[in-house]
Amino acid sequence: MTEFIGGNVKSKKLVQSLALLGALATAVYSHAGEVNGIDFSGSGFLTLGAGKMMGGAHNNVSDYNCPCFIGDYAQAGVYQGDKEFQWKPDSKLGVQGTAAFDNRRYSITAQAVARGARDGAVNLEWLYGSYKLNDKITFQAGRKRLPMFYYSDTQDIGVALPWAHLPPQLYGWEAVNYNGVNMMYQDQWDGWSTTANLLAGKETYKDSGYWKIYNGSQNRTDVKWSNILGGDLTLSKDWLETRLVYIQSDTQTKNVNGTWDAATLSYDPGFIETEFGPAAKQQIYGIAINADYMNWLVRTEFIHINRPGLNFKDFAQIVGVGYRLGKWQPMLTWSRYKGTAVVDQGGDPEGQEGHATTALSLRYDLTTSSAVKMQIDSQRDQSGPNWAPNYGDARLLTFTYDMVF
Amino acid sequence: MLIKGGIVSKTQLIFARSVFCVASLMTAYWSHAGAVVVVSAKSPVSALTKEQSSEIFMGKATSFPGGGAATPLDQPESSPLRDEFYTKVTGKSASQAKSYWSKLSFTGKGTPPKEGHNSADIKKQIADNPNLVGYIENSAVDGSVKVLFAVQ
Numbered sequence: 001m002t003e004f005i006g007g008n009v010k011s012k013k014l015v016q017s018l019a020l021l022g023a024l025a026t027a028v029y030s031h032a033g034e035v036n037g038i039d040f041s042g043s044g045f046l047t048l049g050a051g052k053m054m055g056g057a058h059n060n061v062s063d064y065n066c067p068c069f070i071g072d073y074a075q076a077g078v079y080q081g082d083k084e085f086q087w088k089p090d091s092k093l094g095v096q097g098t099a100a101f102d103n104r105r106y107s108i109t110a111q112a113v114a115r116g117a118r119d120g121a122v123n124l125e126w127l128y129g130s131y132k133l134n135d136k137i138t139f140q141a142g143r144k145r146l147p148m149f150y151y152s153d154t155q156d157i158g159v160a161l162p163w164a165h166l167p168p169q170l171y172g173w174e175a176v177n178y179n180g181v182n183m184m185y186q187d188q189w190d191g192w193s194t195t196a197n198l199l200a201g202k203e204t205y206k207d208s209g210y211w212k213i214y215n216g217s218q219n220r221t222d223v224k225w226s227n228i229l230g231g232d233l234t235l236s237k238d239w240l241e242t243r244l245v246y247i248q249s250d251t252q253t254k255n256v257n258g259t260w261d262a263a264t265l266s267y268d269p270g271f272i273e274t275e276f277g278p279a280a281k282q283q284i285y286g287i288a289i290n291a292d293y294m295n296w297l298v299r300t301e302f303i304h305i306n307r308p309g310l311n312f313k314d315f316a317q318i319v320g321v322g323y324r325l326g327k328w329q330p331m332l333t334w335s336r337y338k339g340t341a342v343v344d345q346g347g348d349p350e351g352q353e354g355h356a357t358t359a360l361s362l363r364y365d366l367t368t369s370s371a372v373k374m375q376i377d378s379q380r381d382q383s384g385p386n387w388a389p390n391y392g393d394a395r396l397l398t399f400t401y402d403m404v405f
Numbered sequence: 406m407l408i409k410g411g412i413v414s415k416t417q418l419i420f421a422r423s424v425f426c427v428a429s430l431m432t433a434y435w436s437h438a439g440a441v442v443v444v445s446a447k448s449p450v451s452a453l454t455k456e457q458s459s460e461i462f463m464g465k466a467t468s469f470p471g472g473g474a475a476t477p478l479d480q481p482e483s484s485p486l487r488d489e490f491y492t493k494v495t496g497k498s499a500s501q502a503k504s505y506w507s508k509l510s511f512t513g514k515g516t517p518p519k520e521g522h523n524s525a526d527i528k529k530q531i532a533d534n535p536n537l538v539g540y541i542e543n544s545a546v547d548g549s550v551k552v553l554f555a556v557q
Contacts, residue, residue: 043510096511109513130513135467140513153512160504160511184514193465195514327500365500368482404507 039100047158049090049116049165049400053082057381057392062216062260069377069396071165073172076209076217077117079396088116090165090400094156096126105132113156117209125156125177138184146178147197147232150243150288150301158402162297162322163361164375165398167335170301170316174210174223174253178203191237198231199247211253214389216260218267224276225249230284239293245286250279251307282307295324299333311347312339322361329363338382351386355379370403440490440540442554443528448535449473453553459495461538463505464515469538477518478527478539486524490540493556 033040049071056067064080071077077089092115100107111126128142145153149171154160180201187194203225211221230247258271288301298321305314315338322331336356341347357379365371377396442458444450450469453461460466462477469475480487488499495502509515521527524541531537532549546552 041516045507045511104516111511126513128513138513145512153514154508157507157511160507186514188465324498365498368487368499368503371500404503 037101039104040097041100042095042097043405044093044095045157045159045402045404046093047091047156047400047402048087049398050085050087051079051089051164051396051398052085053079054376054395054397055082056379056394058082059390059392061389061391062219062262064217064391066391067394068391069379069394070168070172070213070391071396071398072117073168073210073213074174074176075115075117076212077115077165078213078217079398088119090398091116092156094125106130107132136185136187138186139181140184141181143177143179144182144199146176146203146228146247147199147230147245148173148176148247148284148286149245149303150286150290150299152176157404158373158400159369159371159404161402162299162320162329162331162363163333163359164373164400167318167320167333167357167359169335169337169355169357170303170318172210172337174208174251175203175205175225177205178225178228180228189235193236195234196231197233199228201228202226202249203228207256208253215255216267218257219259220256222254222256222276224252224254226252226279239291241288241290241292243286243288243290245284247284249282251282252276252279280307280310297322297324297329297331309345311342311345312352313342314339320359327365329361329365331359331361331363333359333361335359336382348384348386350384352384353387354382354384355391356382369405370401373400373402374398375400439543440486440493440556441543441546441552442494442538442540442556443531443546443550443552444538445531445533445535446549446551447532448551450553451551453538455494455554455556458538458540458554462491462518463495463502464509464517474536475538476534476536478530478537479518479520480524480527480540481520481522484523486540486542490556 053067053069059066061068064078066080067082068078068080071079071089079086079089092113094111094113096109096111098107098109107130109126109128110124112122113125114120114122126144128140128144131139133139147153151161151166155166155171178201180199182197182199185196205223207220208223212219215221226249228247228249232243232245234241234243254274254276256273258268261268283306284303286303290300291298300319302317316336318333318335320331320333322329338354339352341349341352343349357377359375359377361373361375363371363373375398379394381390381392383390442453450471457470461475467475491497491499491502497505506517510517521530521539524545527539527541528545528550531539
């Protein structure tokens with residue numbers, strides 16, 4: 001975890017980044033309005049999280065001091081140790097500005113986010129232009145979120161989530177954005193609200209958070225997804241919402257500075273940066289069926305990733321049930337990730353990663369724009385005996401304060 | 406109540422008084438309770454259902470049933486009327502509606518309704534723009550706006 005390495009310097013940088021983004025947020029918010037026919041609007045979101053490991057497997061995994069709970073794979077948001085509350089893995093501040101003109105037919109949107117998990121480094125997560133052809137069809141181009149999951153688009157907007165953090169078994173992948181184009185179609189079909197989206201693009205992600213989980217907190221692995229093609233379809237009516245997604249791409253990685261060596265307890269100083277490896281094709285299939293019926297909310301989602309030619313496939317799912325009691329919302333969620341060996345390709349059935357988490361969440365709406373949550377996660381390791389790195393069992397207590405402005 | 410020849414029977418008098426009494430009670434009720442969905446008095450639109458009102462405020466419809474752009478105008482977040490409106494019309498609390506709009510607005514799929522400062526401001530904006538639709542207390546209704554739906 002980064003706070004154990006050069007903590008003072010990184011904390012200072014984090015505070016500076018948050019101050020800069022806070023000033024930007026204030027500027028964006030206070031300058032909303034119309035100027036010369038251009039409609040400026042600003043908004044933002046904040047999550048302050050504090051979590052403490054409550055137990056689990058006491059074994060170091062690379063340079064992580066476990067028990068460890070991975071709150072955010074994509075950003076390497078890892079809770080670790082068992083002594084102190086940690087606030088970096090889930091805390092984030094984002095600001096978004098939109099300039100729209102010609103009665104909102106054209107718009108440009110930018111969103112920057114500072115994350116505790118990245119020591120406050122400010123990243124431009126979204127930057128895209130929109131052209132609204134008519135009430136039903138919108139074209140967009142630029143940098144956007146890759147819509148692999150139901151909550152992909154809103155994964156940083158804590159107020160829009162029922163959890164303190166997304167179930168990591170499902171929402172944990174190496175790429176979360178892409179640069180490209182998409183066409184969005186919104187309509188009503190026989191009483192069903194319909195949103196269909198087609199996309200194409202590519203993504204090169206330097207210093208992937210995901211690979212730090214497997215290669216060590218100081219490892220730098222770059223990821224390249226090319227020839228991304230896909231689409232998603234969301235249908236909603238009354239209390240029911242369903243979503244289907246398919247995305248395919250070529251995927252490559254390269255190791256820049258070596259991985260943690262358990263024998264020498266260090267990173268290899270003589271490591272020479274690799275080139276991007278051969279591209280592997282991947283096909284992502286996902287389905288979500290969600291319900292908000294009376295006071296009940298149900299969240300179910302399943303994803304399968306197939307990589308022809310590789311020796312394993314990925315399966316992940318969540319099932320969550322919550323109940324609204326006025327401003328309170330308790331929820332119980334089960335999530336599981338399971339890698340499955342393709343024996344024909346040399347996969348080892350005993351060497352696959354697997355884990356499941358049961359999360360008990362309690363949300364309380366402070367205002368229409370803010371909420372506090374408490375969550376207890378209990379993760380059970382289900383990996384094969386030959387799987388490494390093995391994080392083992394983990395129990396985490398998290399508190400968050402979420403707001404949008 | 407007058408009938409042919411100007412003769413009023415006792416039964417008819419009782420009926421008329423009853424109607425007057427009920428109407429007075431209803432007027433008193435509506436003037437103190439509930440929100441009403443309103444448009445400009447100049448608007449050709451005459452009524453909305455609860456479902457149509459919900460679709461406009463949740464961004465699922467951008468025009469009135471008979472045609473013409475429909476642009477919703479919200480009460481400020483601090484207004485208790487806002488919670489009542491969303492709970493009774495959309496079936497979502499104001500917090501849930503905010504989450505819903507956060508999801509759309511931060512992802513380029515929609516823009517939440519603009520907010521007026523209060524009912525007087527909303528009424529003033531609506532009176533001048535037939536495309537705007539808002540909700541105010543029934544007691545705030547005057548000749549500049551037209552009631553399309555009474556929230557119950």
